[in-house]
Amino acid sequence: MFRKTWMEVNLDEIADNVRKIREISKKKFIAVLKADAYGCGDIQVCRAVEEAGADMVAVSSVDEVLMLRNEGYRGEMLVLGTADPSDIAALIEADAATAAYSMEWIEHVIQQNCKGLRVHLAIDSGMNRIGFKDEAELRDALHRLEAAGCIIDGIFTHFACADEKDHVMTNRQFAVFEKLVKALDYPFRYIHCDNSDATLFHHDMLSNACRVGITLYGISSYTDELAHPISLYTTIYMCKHVPAGETIGYGATYTTEEDEIIATAAIGYADGFVRANQGRKVYVDGTYATVVGRVCMDQVMLKLDHEVPLGTTVEIFGPHVSLEEMAEELHTIPYEVICLISGRVTRKYIFHGEEKAEQNERLIRSVR
Ligand SMILES: *Cc1c(COP(=O)(O)O)cnc(C)c1O
Numbered sequence: 194m195f196r197k198t199w200m201e202v203n204l205d206e207i208a209d210n211v212r213k214i215r216e217i218s219k220k221k222f223i224a225v226l227k228a229d230a231y232g233c234g235d236i237q238v239c240r241a242v243e244e245a246g247a248d249m250v251a252v253s254s255v256d257e258v259l260m261l262r263n264e265g266y267r268g269e270m271l272v273l274g275t276a277d278p279s280d281i282a283a284l285i286e287a288d289a290a291t292a293a294y295s296m297e298w299i300e301h302v303i304q305q306n307c308k309g310l311r312v313h314l315a316i317d318s319g320m321n322r323i324g325f326k327d328e329a330e331l332r333d334a335l336h337r338l339e340a341a342g343c344i345i346d347g348i349f350t351h352f353a354c355a356d357e358k359d360h361v362m363t364n365r366q367f368a369v370f371e372k373l374v375k376a377l378d379y380p381f382r383y384i385h386c387d388n389s390d391a392t393l394f395h396h397d398m399l400s401n402a403c404r405v406g407i408t409l410y411g412i413s414s415y416t417d418e419l420a421h422p423i424s425l426y427t428t429i430y431m432c433k434h435v436p437a438g439e440t441i442g443y444g445a446t447y448t449t450e451e452d453e454i455i456a457t458a459a460i461g462y463a464d465g466f467v468r469a470n471q472g473r474k475v476y477v478d479g480t481y482a483t484v485v486g487r488v489c490m491d492q493v494m495l496k497l498d499h500e501v502p503l504g505t506t507v508e509i510f511g512p513h514v515s516l517e518e519m520a521e522e523l524h525t526i527p528y529e530v531i532c533l534i535s536g537r538v539t540r541k542y543i544f545h546g547e548e549k550a551e552q553n554e555r556l557i558r559s560v561r
Contacts, residue, residue: 194539194551197428197504198460201511202233204241204544206422207409211245213419218392218403222246223385225406226261227253227273232465232531233410233423234540234552236264241544242409243268249383251404255280258289271313271347273404275323278302285309290346294323299334308342313383316350316373318366324350328376335377347383348374349404355390356414363395371399390414412517412527424511425534427460429477430492432500441494442486446471454497456482458507461491465533466509469523476508477501 215222224247230238239250239261249269252258255277258270270289278301284291290311293299302310314335317324325331338345350370354362370386384400389408393415407413411421435455441447449455456477460466468488474481475495482495495507510516510530520527536554543549 194541194553195556196459196537196539198464199426199539199541199551200233200534201424201426201541201543202237203420203422204237204542204549205546206411206420207238208241208245210409210411210419210422211242211247211405214392214403214405214408215246218387220387220392220400221248221383221385221402223249223251223271223383223402223404224409225251225273225388225404227251227257227406228532229257231406231410231528232534234542235261237540237542237544237549237552238409239264239266248402255283255287255289255291258287259283262287262289278305281305281307281310284311292323292349293334293338293343295325296330296334299337302343303337303341310343311346312338312343313347313349313385314345316348316370318350318352318369318373318386319362320351320353320366322351325373328373331373332377335379345379345381347385347402348377348379348381349383349385352386352388352391352395355388355395360394363391367395367397371397374399407528410516410527410531421512421516423516423531425509425538426511427458427464427507427509429456429458429495429501429505429507430503432456432497432502432505440486443489444487447486454500455485456495456497456501456505458493458495459491460493460507460509461489463490463535464538465530465535466493467523467533473519473522474514476511476513478505481513482507 224242226235229235251271251273253274272291276291292315293312294315315324317326352363383402385402386400387403389405392403410423411419435449437451439449473484478501482497485496486494510519516527520530539551539553541551
């Protein structure tokens, strides 16, 4: 690691979270590692969840399937999103399942050699993203896939409002899902509807698996018993006194009111530390500091209450700054904050109690 801006990912704590959630759900565990495991690194997180007993890994795309297969993951896999019909040969070859989500998609698929393609039927129970709504159409879809030699491995739906206190929408969606699953009366190996939040409050006799993404990282509206395995850090490279009446950064948006201690740290919007972070609190050397002036591409200025030397660590989120609060202040959700952390931010992994190999996209490219 040359530029000292890094995300720490404690894989042991992720594994502990998997074990704790499995105890609560008592169902098969599908670890949702889409979008590079929400920016945390799918290869590494995959190893941890597999060791902790995950039964399946779900990803966003065929690329992510191939990436994990390439890295030696041999367990069950599912593409949750929309695989392109022209890519099914790659899925069959990789022995990974995908969502079958519309009649038009199925028509594209069965025109090709799709023998052995594993699918999970997607049910739209009210979110209106992907999936079947109509029982007759669903039945037809199932028969056509079977006739074409596809393997119907599962059926699933997705809840739109599982993070809300009120469960009216979730219950309504579940009723729609249950009715369709029961009407099909088919021996699906996997029946699943619960995401992270629903896994913790929604208990039913129909589904036999849960799909858990964000709660792997300890983020949940329903429990605070989980470990918080991810944190983001950077480093101070300069610290100085700025007299009263000077301005800080692009646009001169901040003016010092008195003699102030201003530090410059190595994180900016190109790292995913978006400009809306202006004014945010970060943690430096035992106290909180404030982002003053605009966030630059690679750097940010902080107002401190005491001087610190070059090399001092800044915690952006972690043990002293909650990721949930940070997301709320940014008017977004933790998912978006961590997915946006860019590839040039080094990922530092802790696994089996040891600091493991660091990953940085730019370094990987430069040694290739
Ligand atoms: C992303 C996603 C999940 C995981 O959601 P979390 O809230 O992170 O647990 C589950 N199912 C589907 C269909 C998804 O798209």
